[in-house]
Amino acid sequence: MLKKVLLCGLGGAVALTVGILLGHFGIKQGSTSPECVQDxxxxxxxxxxxxxxxNQIQENLRQLTKVPHMxxxxxxxxxxKYMLKRWQDPxxxxxxxxxEEYMVFLSFPDEKTPNRVSVVSPNGTAIFTVSEKEKPYTPDQEDPAVVQPYAAYSPAGNAKGKLVYANYGTMEDYTLLSxxxxxxxxxxxVKYGGAGRQAKAINGALFGVIGVLVYTEPKDINDNKMSDSSQTYPHSWYLPPTGVERGSYSSDFGDLLTPYLAAKEDTYRIPESDIKGIPPIPTQPIGFLDAYSLICELDxxxxxxxxxxAFNCTYNFGGPGFKATSSFASSDVQMDIYNKGELRNSSNVMGVIRGSVEPDRYIIYGNHRDSWVHGAIDPSSGTAVMLEITRVLGKMVKAGRWKPRRSIIFGSWGAEEFGLIGSTEYAEEYYSKLRARTVAYINVDISxxxxxxxxxxxxxxxxSLVLTAAKQVKIPNKDSSVYDNWIQxxxxxxxxxxxxxxxxxxxxxxxxxxxxxxxLGITSMDISHAYDRSKTNARTYPAYHTAYDTFDYxxxxxxxxxxxxxxxxxxxGNVLLRLSDSLLLPFNSTDYAESLEQYLNTALKNFGSTLAQKKISVEPLSNAVAKFRAATNRLNELILNSNFKKESPLKARSINDQLMLLERAFLDPQAFPDKYGYRFDTISLLLQ
Amino acid sequence: MLKKVLLCGLGGAVALTVGILLGHFGIKQGSTSPECVQDxxxxxxxxxxxxxxxNQIQENLRQLTKVPHMxxxxxxxxxxKYMLKRWQDPxxxxxxxxxEEYMVFLSFPDEKTPNRVSVVSPNGTAIFTVSEKEKPYTPDQEDPAVVQPYAAYSPAGNAKGKLVYANYGTMEDYTLLSxxxxxxxxxxxVKYGGAGRQAKAINGALFGVIGVLVYTEPKDINDNKMSDSSQTYPHSWYLPPTGVERGSYSSDFGDLLTPYLAAKEDTYRIPESDIKGIPPIPTQPIGFLDAYSLICELDxxxxxxxxxxAFNCTYNFGGPGFKATSSFASSDVQMDIYNKGELRNSSNVMGVIRGSVEPDRYIIYGNHRDSWVHGAIDPSSGTAVMLEITRVLGKMVKAGRWKPRRSIIFGSWGAEEFGLIGSTEYAEEYYSKLRARTVAYINVDISxxxxxxxxxxxxxxxxSLVLTAAKQVKIPNKDSSVYDNWIQxxxxxxxxxxxxxxxxxxxxxxxxxxxxxxxLGITSMDISHAYDRSKTNARTYPAYHTAYDTFDYxxxxxxxxxxxxxxxxxxxGNVLLRLSDSLLLPFNSTDYAESLEQYLNTALKNFGSTLAQKKISVEPLSNAVAKFRAATNRLNELILNSNFKKESPLKARSINDQLMLLERAFLDPQAFPDKYGYRFDTISLLLQ
Structure with missing residues (x-):
């Protein structure tokens, strides 16, 4: 027994006296060092x-949304600078x-030559032009830094042709229309929704389409509300008629010129012409006011x-083109797009609280910082929350009241709106280290x-970790928990x-x-607060990616x-604290087994008979799931039979390594070579 | 201070008494538990x-080489069964x-219809036929289980054509000849050597060649010795005239039908026709006696x-075909190859000594078990050594005299001769676990x-680890060390x-x-004992892959x-013990830095001016090497400033994780998609 007494703690000379030993062991048999068994x-x-x-969160949001921050x-x-100031506060x-800076490939409209969409009569006169900007209701929309609505990564170009209406622009839609x-x-x-932004143009081009306009259908976002005199913002949360959703029109995430490599200044870049998954034809988003003018005239x-x-007219396919009775009769739609690709320096802001016991284990908490316009909800609602978490934890750290067991890394990512670029470049740059050491990633974007x-x-x-935290948090001014509310x-x-x-x-x-x-295969979470889906059909909050996503809104x-x-x-924050401080990582492997069983059952239900007809056996897959279940049971038993506070810290570490690497075991770098990024994650891709 | 006393060790109730504590700490201040600080x-x-x-090794070899064990x-x-018996000995x-079994794709000659190579006169008569078997000098060669010499993975087929001599069968050789x-x-x-076995046929086919014979040139293996009446085995180590090197004629390693996946019964298999990197035309190895008869007749x-x-004639290119003055004049060479691919169950035999402190860290020691014939040197000399190591360690374990700190895994791999199949399938099956936990791999094949x-x-x-061990081992019956001998x-x-x-x-x-x-990116070693290269030009030991590689030989x-x-x-064994027992892993990261600097200097010397001409900067590469050097210096400083026996076991574990994962950091699954297996190891491939 005696031989099991060990000196612990990182650093520090050891001066033991029998008196102290007696006192110590007298008080608490089997007592242990806080540095080693901190829980x-x-x-x-x-x-x-x-x-x-x-109130602090509100003030954070006010600061973050003073100006557009694309x-x-x-x-x-x-x-x-604001993030740095906050995280460097004494x-x-x-x-x-x-x-940390990356030199990444972004796409912008030309400030001097705005994109233009018009209806052009046979004699070449523009008889109707789509709004270049969104109508101002507060000074925010008049800020000269508000970027013109555009489709990032749409090529520049001029296209003129008869208009057709193609629903959501899916392959099925174009097939039916054709x-x-x-x-x-x-x-x-086409309407937003139903397919990825870029897919609407990629699909269309396969059918001979030479340009694509994308609008936000009021039925999908506004519960059919369209009037800005009484129904839409500033009278409600609904999108005003000239509001336009901006967005990245790329399929892949990360910098498009440096796939799988961090976009540092000296990184090899593929030629722009080799970029895949972006629109091959000019593409431009417009508001529903303009879409109404176009669609209701279609032949x-x-x-x-x-x-x-939601428009008070029948949506026709298009002749192609407009009705003979329309003032647009015989007219074409002309698109003049001047977007240009540029290499720009984008910054991640990183902050860290060092772990006191296992500094080489990371909990990462992140959100992007960049917005399309003021981005009050997307992403600043998340950044405002992150800054409040770091303020409260930072105060405890600076006052010497608390140190996490593991290291906590905060990431304020850049250029997310263009394709999750800042976070992806970070993952690519620190690939080996992050894979070896990261316990979990918590994402709170739109909070x-x-x-x-x-x-x-x-x-x-x-x-189980998220549910544990939700049980412990009370709904403000109520007696019930976040969990009790959620379950309803x-x-x-x-x-x-x-x-x-x-x-x-x-x-x-x-x-x-x-x-x-x-x-990277890191156990991840995405946490936010939602509206009541039984009360609205809105695809997302209506001001999403528009100039109306402001502090006021x-x-x-x-x-x-x-x-x-x-x-x-x-x-x-509760989730974060449990991850950073728990002696044993708060992950539940049997819940993973249950999910795999669910996936398997769904697959059997959907494809079982087809597979059987083709004499493809699902037995190996069933066996694999059963073996996974058995392995999780053994791991749980091992955990139940352990007393981590009394045993070697190496025992908890070894089980924690298993829990940490559980998610990584589903990675296969050989899988799905045509799926950028996802090729590493067999589970997620199989679920799609 | 007191708070730094911690109970340690895996499992076991703790019953402390003040008396014991007094005694313990009285004897050795700052003393520690063997379970946690075992070194x-x-x-x-x-x-x-x-x-x-x-003598034990000699007996092991005698047992292992009783019969051919392809x-x-x-x-x-x-x-x-013999391995299992030894490793399960009480x-x-x-x-x-x-x-552990894998169902792998192997290639064998047809026992009932042996491969046949002959010289056929214009009237269709076979006027000369290549030996089907190697000449017996001991009963070993007469064992009916001696497989006919063949080129594994050569296709079956009949080819008839004029003979030409193509040196080593490299692209340069065929180009010159053509x-x-x-x-x-x-x-x-063609001769063995100068290119991979399969390359000789793959290259030839590009030039219109329809069949390839491969022989062992006495100049390259026998220091020109050719007479079996006095010069070759059984009179010396030299290869007898009918000796034929067998071998796998495949480019890639691992089971050819299940790339990157473990070849279990239910694993998806690619069609045989999709196998790449094997001969497209019939290929057969022959002995130098037969090669002499053919080459010296060439026109x-x-x-x-x-x-x-070494033959006492001029090696001509071939007319194509034989000299007009030869008895083979106007004759063709006819190849009738009957090899067939088969799915077979191949076994790895696995053995383990469980670690007492860090059971989740593995030292793997392995060698293949399969041979081409009796395989006394290849691979049984290595297996005989492995069995002696396990005998000595096993005795210590069974007697309770010793337990390693980390787990030791012994692997007796199957089907190595066909392309490292058993070890590769093992690596593929346990990919995630081995990458997460393996400290090192020690290979002793031909010992x-x-x-x-x-x-x-x-x-x-x-x-540095290998050199440390070599310094500590004495040359038998001499005063000097293995190190002192080696350096000479x-x-x-x-x-x-x-x-x-x-x-x-x-x-x-x-x-x-x-x-x-x-x-997998695991720090690996390959250890053996060599002949004096200043005394022989032999490419390898002369009986390599022939029926003469016997216990007698x-x-x-x-x-x-x-x-x-x-x-x-x-x-x-010394290397193995240091890896399994050292508190701090005996790896030296600055030696890695030195190697990178060496590679860089060589690259600059060889390609610096060409790169400069093409305006390709090597600065990013130089910077990366310098950064690596700085990081290793920081790590070494951290180690020097630590006192692992007094600090938390988590500190040593965290530094050991860095040392263990150092090699893994050079893996890039995206690199070199056309290089099977190697695509993960950028360093090794760049060095080739």
Missing amino acids: VDESVIAQFLAEVDN ATTAGDEETV DSGLDDAWR KTVNLNNTIAI GSPAPETWQG VFGNATLQAQASPAAQ YSNRTSPTHGIIPNVGFLTGAGSDYAAFMHF ASKYIDPGFTSHQTVARTA | VDESVIAQFLAEVDN ATTAGDEETV DSGLDDAWR KTVNLNNTIAI GSPAPETWQG VFGNATLQAQASPAAQ YSNRTSPTHGIIPNVGFLTGAGSDYAAFMHF ASKYIDPGFTSHQTVARTA
Whole structure:
């Protein structure tokens, strides 16, 4: 027994006296060093929850949204400096903070020659022109730094042709349309939604389409509301008629010229002409006011019922072109697009609180910093929450009241809007180190879509952690927990746990978790607050990627009082503290097994008979899932039979390594060579 | 201070008494638990070195070479059982031992219809036929299980054409030859060496060659000796005239039907027709007696001086075909090859000694078990050494005298001769686990090529470890060390260490280290004993892959007394013990930095001016090497400033993780998509 007494702790000379030993072991048999067995301290969590302040979040948001801060612009640089100032604050900052730059390929409209879309009569006169800017309702929209709506990575070019209406621009839509209309040399107008932005142009080009206009259908975003005199912002959260969703029109994430490599100054770049997955034809987004003027004039057969929208007219396919009775009769639509690609320096701002026991284990918490315009909700609602978390933790660190067991890294990513670029370049630059050491990635991008309920997507391993945190956070001014509220809005029946809030799968690439989850194989989570989907059909919050996503909009119509922001900060911060401080990582491998069993059952239900017909056996797959389940059971038994506070710290470390690397085991760099980024993540891709 | 006392050790209730504590700390202030701070015990190493017995190795070899044990044959199964018996022995076995099977694609001649090569006169009569078997000198060669010499993975087929002589069958050789002779529809005879086996046929086919004969040139293997009445085995180590080198004629390693996946029964297999890198035309190896009969009859211009060999005739290109004055005049060479591909179950035999402190860290020691015939040297000399190491360690384990700090895994790989198959499938099956946990791989295949000196190839990180072990092992019956002897045969000047034995780079795929080093990125070593290269020009030991590689041959001409085997067992075992027991891993990162600097200087010397002309800057590469050097310096400083026996075991673990993963950091799964296996190892491929 005696031989099991060991000196512990990092550094420090050891001067033992028998007296102290007696005292110590007299008080607490089997006692242990805090440096080695530090575990989650519930009083630290309680203190954290108590100190998270909605007013501070509101002030953060006000600071972050003073000016538009599109990636690499002067406004973006202001936010870089603001983040650094906050994270370097002597009283509430982090252990260290710095910026990291990448030289990345972005796409912008030409300030001097704005993109232009018009209806041109046969004699060459422009008889109608699409709004170049969004109508101002507050001074925000008049800021000269508001970028003209455009489709990033659409090529420059001039296209003139008859207009057709192609629904969402999916392959099925164009196929159906092409049965009635010859699409050669046409311009297609399509709705956002139903397919990736870039897909609408890539698909169209296959049918001979030479230009694409993309608009936001009021049925899909505004619950059919269209009038700015009473119905839309500034009267509500709904999108005004001239509002235009900007966006990146690229399929892949990360810098497009340096796939799989960090975009440093001396990195090899592929030629621009080798970029894949972007529109091959000019593409431009427009508002629904302009779309109304175009679509309601279209000739041709009526489009199917499912293609119809909120406008008070029948949506026709197009002759191609306009009705003979229309003032646009015989006219073409002319697109003049002047976008240009540019290499720009984009910054990530990084901050760290060093771990005291396992500094070589990382919990990463991140959000992008760049917006399309003021970006109050996307992304600043998330950044405002991150800054409140770092303020509360920073104060504890600076006051010497707390140190995490593991290191916490905060990332304020650049150029996310152009394709998750900052986070992906970071993942590519530190590929080996991050894979070897990162326990988890927490993403809080848009923190609040609405006031109704918490929502989360996560790796199955982290489901129980998110639910534990949600149980512990109270709804402001109510007695019930975030968990109790959540389960009423969205739940599922788990074979193991019964009815629980529905934590979604993290299968897409909608925000900066993509490179961490799919490329590095790190257990990841995406946490936010949602609106009530039973009360609106809005695809997302209506001001998304428009000039109306401002502090005024956020504070009036998304989260008045900022209590939902506070809830997200408390929940995500709770998750963060449990990950950084728990002696044993709070991951549940049997939940992963349950998810695999679910996937398998779904696959069998959907494809079982087809596979059987083709004599393809699913037995190997079933066996693999069963073996995984058995392995998780053994791991759980090992954990249950351990007493980590009394055993060697190496035992917890070894089990934690297993838990940390669980997600990594699903990576296969050989899989799916045609799927950029995802090729590493077999699980996520198989689920898509 | 007090708080730094921690209970340690895996499992076990803790019952402390003040008395024991007093006694313990009274004796040794700052004392620590053996479970947590177990370090290399030099007395264990000394004991190990003392117990390694040359006679035991000799007996191992005798057992292993009783019958031919080509992969998946009955003889192979006997060796499987023998390994299991030894490793499951209650007095000298391991903690556990088992077999693991893979269903792999092998290639064999047809027992009922042997391959046949003959000279056929214009009237269709065979006027000369190449020996089907090797001439017996001992009963070994008469064993019915001796496989007919063949080129594994050569296609079956019949080819008839005029003979030409194409030197080593490189692209340069065929190019030169084709300037004089029209190679369409010819049969080429080429020598072993100068290019991969399969390359000789792949290259030839590009020039219209329809069949390839490969022979062992006496100048390259026998120091020109050719007479079996006095010069060759059984009179010496030289190859008898009918000896034929068998071999795998494939470019890639691992099972050819399941690239990157473990070849389990239900694994997806590519169609045989999709296999790349094997001969497209019939190919057959022959002995130099038969080669002499063919080459000395060739017509045409004399081949260049560098193409000439040991035969007492001028080596001509071929007319194509034979001289008009020859009895073969106007005759063709006819090849009738009946090889067939088969799916066979091949076994790895695995054994393990579980680690007592860090069971989740692995040291892997391996060698293949399969041979072409009796395989006394290749591979049984290595297996005999491995069995002696496991006997000595097993005895210590079973007697409770020793437990390694980390786990030791022994692998007796199957089907190496067909392309490193058993080890590669193992690496593919346990890809994630092995990458996460394996500290090092030690390969001892052919343990003794000759009696002169130890030799080693290793990752630069392991150079110092191999040299440390070599310093500690004495040459049997001499006062000097293996190190002192080695440095006389092969040395280099290191900027850091001065003159040291030359440890080679592990860049090739000559044995089972390939999947560990290049695919998994594990620090690897290959250790053996060599002949004196100043005394012979032999490409390798002359009986390599022939029916003469027997116990009789090994014990008479390679290592009489088995003292070189003993030296290898002692050195490799010493390396193994240091890896498994050292508190801090015995890897040297600055030696890696030195190697990178060496590579860079060589690259600059060879390509610097060409690159400068093309305005390609080497600055980013130089900067990367300098940054690596700086990082290794920082790591070394951290190590020097640590006192691992007094600090938390987590500190050593974290630095060990860095040392373990150092090699992995050079992997890039995106690199070199056309290089199977190697695509993961940028360093090795850049060195080739």
